[in-house]
Amino acid sequence: MDAANYLYLSALLFTIGAVGVVVRRNAIVVFMCIELMLNAANLAFVTFSRINGDLNGQVVAFFTMVVAACEVVVGLAIIVTIYRSRRSASVDDASLLKR
Amino acid sequence: MTTSNSLVYLIALPLLGATILLLAGRRADKWGHILGTLMSASSFGVGLYQLSQMLGRSNEARPVTQKLFEWISVGTFNVDAGLLLDQLSICFVLLITGVGTLIHIYSISYMSHDHDRRRFFAYLNLFIAAMLLLVLGNSYLNLYVGWEGVGLASYLLIGFWNQKPAYATASKKAFVMNRIGDMGLSFAIMIAFATIGTVSFEGIKEHAHHTSTGALTAIGIMLLVAATGKSAQFPLQAWLGDAMAGPTPVSALIHAATMVIAGVYLITRSNFIFDAAPTAQLLVVIVGAITLLFGALIGTAKDDIKKALAASTMSQIGYMILGAGLGPVGYAFAIMHLLTHGFFKAGMFLGAGSVMHGMNDEVNMRKYGALRKFMPITFVTFGLGYLAILGVPPFAGFYSKDMIIETAFNSGGTKGIILGVVTLLGAGITAFYMTRVMILTFTGKSRWDAEAHPHESPILMWLPMAILAVGSVSSGFLLSRGDALVNWLAPLFEQHGEHEELLAPIVVSGLALAMVAIGVVVAFLKYSRQEVAAVAPENVSVFTKIARQDLMQDSFNEAVFMRPGQLLTSALVKTDEHVIDGAVRGVAQLALGSGSVLRGVQSGFVRSYAALILIGAALLIAAIWVVI
Numbered sequence: 001m002d003a004a005n006y007l008y009l010s011a012l013l014f015t016i017g018a019v020g021v022v023v024r025r026n027a028i029v030v031f032m033c034i035e036l037m038l039n040a041a042n043l044a045f046v047t048f049s050r051i052n053g054d055l056n057g058q059v060v061a062f063f064t065m066v067v068a069a070c071e072v073v074v075g076l077a078i079i080v081t082i083y084r085s086r087r088s089a090s091v092d093d094a095s096l097l098k099r
Numbered sequence: 100m101t102t103s104n105s106l107v108y109l110i111a112l113p114l115l116g117a118t119i120l121l122l123a124g125r126r127a128d129k130w131g132h133i134l135g136t137l138m139s140a141s142s143f144g145v146g147l148y149q150l151s152q153m154l155g156r157s158n159e160a161r162p163v164t165q166k167l168f169e170w171i172s173v174g175t176f177n178v179d180a181g182l183l184l185d186q187l188s189i190c191f192v193l194l195i196t197g198v199g200t201l202i203h204i205y206s207i208s209y210m211s212h213d214h215d216r217r218r219f220f221a222y223l224n225l226f227i228a229a230m231l232l233l234v235l236g237n238s239y240l241n242l243y244v245g246w247e248g249v250g251l252a253s254y255l256l257i258g259f260w261n262q263k264p265a266y267a268t269a270s271k272k273a274f275v276m277n278r279i280g281d282m283g284l285s286f287a288i289m290i291a292f293a294t295i296g297t298v299s300f301e302g303i304k305e306h307a308h309h310t311s312t313g314a315l316t317a318i319g320i321m322l323l324v325a326a327t328g329k330s331a332q333f334p335l336q337a338w339l340g341d342a343m344a345g346p347t348p349v350s351a352l353i354h355a356a357t358m359v360i361a362g363v364y365l366i367t368r369s370n371f372i373f374d375a376a377p378t379a380q381l382l383v384v385i386v387g388a389i390t391l392l393f394g395a396l397i398g399t400a401k402d403d404i405k406k407a408l409a410a411s412t413m414s415q416i417g418y419m420i421l422g423a424g425l426g427p428v429g430y431a432f433a434i435m436h437l438l439t440h441g442f443f444k445a446g447m448f449l450g451a452g453s454v455m456h457g458m459n460d461e462v463n464m465r466k467y468g469a470l471r472k473f474m475p476i477t478f479v480t481f482g483l484g485y486l487a488i489l490g491v492p493p494f495a496g497f498y499s500k501d502m503i504i505e506t507a508f509n510s511g512g513t514k515g516i517i518l519g520v521v522t523l524l525g526a527g528i529t530a531f532y533m534t535r536v537m538i539l540t541f542t543g544k545s546r547w548d549a550e551a552h553p554h555e556s557p558i559l560m561w562l563p564m565a566i567l568a569v570g571s572v573s574s575g576f577l578l579s580r581g582d583a584l585v586n587w588l589a590p591l592f593e594q595h596g597e598h599e600e601l602l603a604p605i606v607v608s609g610l611a612l613a614m615v616a617i618g619v620v621v622a623f624l625k626y627s628r629q630e631v632a633a634v635a636p637e638n639v640s641v642f643t644k645i646a647r648q649d650l651m652q653d654s655f656n657e658a659v660f661m662r663p664g665q666l667l668t669s670a671l672v673k674t675d676e677h678v679i680d681g682a683v684r685g686v687a688q689l690a691l692g693s694g695s696v697l698r699g700v701q702s703g704f705v706r707s708y709a710a711l712i713l714i715g716a717a718l719l720i721a722a723i724w725v726v727i
Contacts, residue, residue, distance in 0.1 A: 022710045030706075095703030 120221035135220030280328015319379025330362025347452030355445035383424030391417030400646030442570030450481035495575030530618025
């Protein structure tokens with residue numbers, strides 16, 4: 001199977017994630033879309049690793065997973081806190097920082 | 100050279116008097132005038148003591164020095180605060196303290212009705228102290244301290260009655276015009292330091308002969324500018340007339356014993372510079388010649404007795420500056436005229452004060468007349484001063500002024516003839532306006548205001564006038580007997596060869612007396628044979644009008660310096676406001692404006708930020724794509 005197909009899939013997943021971040025209001029969904037983009041990037045790294053025949057891409061994928069895990073911890077904590085104080089998980093409502 | 104520890108008392112005594120009188124406040128009102136007079140008199144006593152010591156020594160040992168303290172010591176540049184009393188400065192010291200003390204005595208009575216008399220005496224003492232420091236300093240830097248002190252004291256005294264705005268303005272005018280001269284002196288000091296490396300008289304005298312003529316000329320011209328400021332010479336003469344705003348004793352002090360003689364002192368003291376810089380010396384002569392005619396012409400049109408005398412001072416100082424500009428032959432005669440002038444001009448100013456005292460402070464001579472009978476002592480003392488300034492033998496002015504005229508004629512070539520004619524002409528005009536003052540004030544019919552009750556002044560006022568009158572009569576004869584003053588001063592100046600004489604002394608005296616006689620006769624015909632109007636006539640020739648306005652000196656200064664100066668100032672203020680402040684405010688406005696525009700982007704919506712990041716990333720990738 002042609003390795004390029006994995007890259008196409010990766011691009012597709014990234015696009016879905018990006019559109020999701022821009023379009024959806026619910027913070028949880030936005031968060032999931034960000035995870036989707038990260039994983040699309042992981043897929044691309046692993047594919048490049050396969051194409052080049054070395055392990056560099058795979059190592060970077062591990063790093064990405066660690067970062068994603070940390071991000072989930074911090075991000076979910078923020079979302080939960082905002083939800084507790086404002087009774088809403090919409091990202092558009094939390095626009096008070098501009099003032 | 101001899102050293103002495105007592106020189107400092109000359110300055111310290113009047114300075115102490117000024118300090119006590121200023122600090123003691125109202126407590127000193129009862130005895131302040133006595134203390135001030137005593138301090139001045141004791142300074143005169145120290146001066147006399149120094150003279151007696153000096154007379155007992157040989158020529159070389161006569162100059163006395165005293166080092167006070169080390170003032171500036173930077174690398175190889177050393178200035179000590181030191182005093183130097185030599186044959187030249189002793190003349191000034193005795194004139195300043197002697198005439199100064201007489202003026203102090205006169206002021207006790209003249210200012211007795213003024214509730215600020217103590218402050219007046221404090222300033223008088225300060226004036227004497229500053230002037231003494233000026234003539235005793237052993238370097239230009241020390242002289243400069245006294246020079247500035249004189250400027251300050253004159254400002255305080257001219258504006259003594261500063262409750263009248265016009266008087267306060269007059270003192271400011273004197274101060275500002277003097278500052279221009281002061282700039283000249285400071286430039287001269289800077290040039291001397293830069294080119295010669297020292298500022299002491301002795302040091303510069305030593306190095307003068309191997310310094311470039313250009314540098315010496317520059318120093319000389321700057322010193323001349325300084326002298327024109329303090330001595331009210333052309334073109335910085337305009338303050339002198341307005342300086343009459345001060346009480347009359349101040350006018351006497353400024354015009355006879357201090358202040359205006361500072362310029363003559365400066366030029367005579369700097370003889371080693373001017374002798375080596377002929378261009379600067381020629382300028383000195385030209386300034387003197389212009390001023391002596393300038394002052395004399397103003398004098399002919401003034402109805403204010405003090406302003407007429409002020410114009411005459413300007414003219415007489417012109418004679419001295421001219422004499423000092425003639426080089427080694429002229430210095431001694433300039434000093435001689437300065438000393439005789441000190442006597443007769445102080446006497447006449449005090450006489451004018453006495454007349455004002457008896458006439459309710461009226462200064463307009465057209466409202467005087469016939470005062471001879473009511474003020475006999477004032478008339479006699481003023482009259483002796485009048486004969487002295489005219490140069491009638493054997494009064495003082497005859498000896499001193501004739502010598503300057505003679506030296507001017509004999510200075511050689513066309514220059515000599517021009518200068519001789521100018522000085523002769525000046526003598527004639529002087530005779531005219533001084534006769535006018537005499538006739539208008541003391542003779543003819545009375546033209547007084549109804550409330551005037553002229554009376555003779557008290558003894559404290561006429562005694563100084565009488566002493567000065569004795570000086571007006573005898574000083575010229577005493578100073579020129581056996582060339583006493585010339586020989587006394589000779590060691591200080593470069594010796595000069597014999598000059599060929601264009602005119603014999605007797606011819607010069609004859610010519611001068613003829614000019615004086617013409618001046619007197621013209622004044623007599625014009626003011627004694629005809630009625631004098633109590634109000635100055637308006638339908639006069641254009642020349643009289645110009646002379647009444649001081650030969651347009653104020654209009655000239657206003658048109659050429661003041662108005663362009665004001666324009667420049669307002670232009671600079673506008674530039675400051677619009678260009679410099681504008682630039683600063685513009686930067687702030689730019690930051691504020693761009694901030695408020697860019698703030699619109701910061702919507703606070705996370706999704707729009709994300710979209711912008713996405714678009715940015717896409718554009719970046721596209722750009723990289725295109726480039727690669």
